Amino acid sequence: MAEVLRALERSEPVTILYRGKEKGVLYPASARKQATGPVAEHAAFGMWRDREDLQDVDRAVRELRKGRFDAV
Numbered sequence: 001m002a003e004v005l006r007a008l009e010r011s012e013p014v015t016i017l018y019r020g021k022e023k024g025v026l027y028p029a030s031a032r033k034q035a036t037g038p039v040a041e042h043a044a045f046g047m048w049r050d051r052e053d054l055q056d057v058d059r060a061v062r063e064l065r066k067g068r069f070d071a072v
Helices: 002-009 029-035 057-070
Strands: 014-018 021-026
Touching: 002 014
Parallel strands: none
Antiparallel strands: 014 021
């Protein structure tokens, strides 16, 4: 673990292997902070803004949960 932390401190990605197969990659937190911008500029931000059925959030959530409670 100490080697992993040292590599991350050097801003190096660390590949996680399990039985010789790649399972994931750890990236330093500093790389993530540089890559992100303001949330309002993300492509997904406001993508449902024009949906009339979601204007009232409380009603939309009640509708989602209704099926679960009616099944009892």
